[in-house]
Structure formats: structure tokens, C-alpha cells
Amino acid sequence: MIIVKTIEALQEAKKTLSGDIGFVPTMGALHQGHLSLIQQARRENEHLIVSIFVNPTQFGENEDLDAYPRKDDADIKICTVAKVDILFMPEISVMYEDDELSIGAPARRGYVLEGEKRPGHFDGMVQVVMKLLNLSSASNAYFGKKDAQQLALISQMVKNYFMPVNIVACEIVRDEMGLALSSRNVYLNEEEKVRALSLSSSLKAATKLVMAGEKNVEVIKKEMLNVLDLADEVEYVAIVDRTFSALKEVEIGNSIILVAAKVGKPRLLDNIWI
Numbered sequence: 001m002i003i004v005k006t007i008e009a010l011q012e013a014k015k016t017l018s019g020d021i022g023f024v025p026t027m028g029a030l031h032q033g034h035l036s037l038i039q040q041a042r043r044e045n046e047h048l049i050v051s052i053f054v055n056p057t058q059f060g061e062n063e064d065l066d067a068y069p070r071k072d073d074a075d076i077k078i079c080t081v082a083k084v085d086i087l088f089m090p091e092i093s094v095m096y097e098d099d100e101l102s103i104g105a106p107a108r109r110g111y112v113l114e115g116e117k118r119p120g121h122f123d124g125m126v127q128v129v130m131k132l133l134n135l136s137s138a139s140n141a142y143f144g145k146k147d148a149q150q151l152a153l154i155s156q157m158v159k160n161y162f163m164p165v166n167i168v169a170c171e172i173v174r175d176e177m178g179l180a181l182s183s184r185n186v187y188l189n190e191e192e193k194v195r196a197l198s199l200s201s202s203l204k205a206a207t208k209l210v211m212a213g214e215k216n217v218e219v220i221k222k223e224m225l226n227v228l229d230l231a232d233e234v235e236y237v238a239i240v241d242r243t244f245s246a247l248k249e250v251e252i253g254n255s256i257i258l259v260a261a262k263v264g265k266p267r268l269l270d271n272i273w274i
């Protein structure tokens with residue numbers, strides 16, 4: 001594995017690759033969820049690039065960029081074992097200059113749900129993902145379904161800007177209890193971990209209702225809220241189509257049921273694609 005920190009070194013390292021490139025962008029602190037993206041990309045491509053970059057522009061004013069977990073040494077080991085060809089670890093000054101020309105999230109789909117709770121987050125996210133996709137020259141780029149709105153916006157960006165990359169949506173990875181894996185789970189204590197299971201339980205309850213024939217979004221959301229009473233603060237439950245437009249009735253094969261809630265300190269997200 002080659003570790004590169006500059007654009008020039010990345011371009012030089014890419015010259016040694018011929019054939020399909022798979023790309024997994026990350027912010028580091030790699031866990032089993034990232035590893036499953038990396039392994040899928042490894043299986044499906046001749047070459048594999050992973051990036052680790054804690055992107056400052058996707059953190060809001062109240063979000064602590066400095067507190068974001070950083071585990072460079074462990075991450076490098078994981079990428080080596082996973083047979084990553086190139087690991088790109090740029091500094092902020094490599095990725096950004098002052099007074100940048102910038103793209104932003106779309107006005108409607110980028111500012112609901114996560115976009116409403118974290119204003120500006122998706123502007124910074126699409127900005128960095130466009131840079132990273134361009135730099136990687138990837139044929140296939142891998143993103144988790146857990147960040148479903150992020151995935152939908154990246155797919156829209158690739159479509160709107162005619163970018164020559166295939167976006168691969170990867171399944172959510174859960175622990176043995178059913179908790180969706182996230183870098184934020186490290187902030188949960190044992191008691192909170194148990195209460196955090198109410199997110200996946202609410203999705204199970206919603207799915208059960210849908211399977212029993214219930215389509216009305218308000219009825220399903222009400223049931224989810226009942227199950228979520230162990231969470232400290234429910235930020236939203238929502239049912240949208242795959243492009244993140246709100247739905248009144250569940251459309252089988254085109255719906256995502258989402259939940260965001262605080263348990264202890266961290267905000268947790270989960271969803272299921274119906």
C-alpha cells in the first residue's frame with residue numbers, strides 16, 4: 001500500500017494502476033462498517049483507493065471538529081490488511097484554498113431532515129466528495145446506506161454534473177444486537193447502547209406494519225415514536241422516497257424509513273429501505 005498526502009503524489013501513484021478503480025472516501029476512525037465498504041470495493045475492482053480526510057466544511061459551528069475521533073495508526077493497519085492500493089491522507093491545506101468556488105446541496109432535498117438539523121453540512125459534504133471523486137478517477141465509489149440522505153445527494157450530484165463514476169450503495173452493517181455501526185457509537189456507555197437499540201426496533205415495528213398492509217405514513221410514524229420512548233430526544237422520524245421527497249403513503253420498492261435520535265450525547269441515525 002502506498003500512503004500519499006499530496007495531489008501530486010496521488011496522481012503519480014495512480015499512474016501505476018490500470019483497470020477499474022474502486023474508491024472509498026472516509027473520515028477515518030474506521031470500523032466494521034467502513035471495512036465492509038472497503039472489502040466490497042476490493043472484490044469488485046482491480047484497484048482500490050481509500051481516503052481519510054476529516055472534512056472541516058461539513059462540520060457546523062456547534063459541532064466539534066477537533067473532537068472528531070482520529071485513529072490514523074489503526075486506520076493505516078486496517079487499510080494495509082484490506083489490501084488497499086493507495087491510501088490518500090491529505091491535510092486541509094491540500095484540499096482547500098481561500099475563497100473557493102463552491103457547489104452546494106440542492107435547495108429542497110439538501111435542507112430537510114439531516115440538512116435541517118445540520119445546516120450547511122451537506123454543502124460541505126458535496127463540496128469535498130466532488131473533489132475526492134475527481135481526484136480518485138474512480139470507476140466505482142462506495143457509500144453506506146446508513147447515511148441515506150448523503151448517498152441520495154451524492155447520486156444527484158453525479159447525475160447533475162455528468163460525473164463519470166458509478167455510485168455503489170452498500171448495506172448497513174449492524175452489531176450483534178442490531179445497532180447500526182457508526183463512529184459515534186464510541187460515545188455510548190453500556191446502558192445507552194441498550195437504549196440505542198430502540199432506533200432499530202422502531203424500524204422493525206414500521207416494517208412489520210408495512211408488511212401487514214399499512215401504507216399511511218402518519219400511522220407508521222406514530223408507531224415508531226411509541227417504540228422510541230427509550231431515546232433521550234427523537235429528532236425526526238420520516239418516510240421519503242429514494243430521492244428524499246416526502247411521501248404520504250409508503251411505496252414498496254421506493255421508500256426509505258428514517259430515524260434520528262439522541263441517546264446520551266451522540267446523535268444516532270438509522271434507516272431501512274422498503
Ligand code: PAF
Pocket residue numbers: 025026027053055058125128129147150
Ligand atoms: O460519510 C463520511 O464519512 C463523509 O461524509 C464523507 C463521505 C467521507 C465526506 O467527507
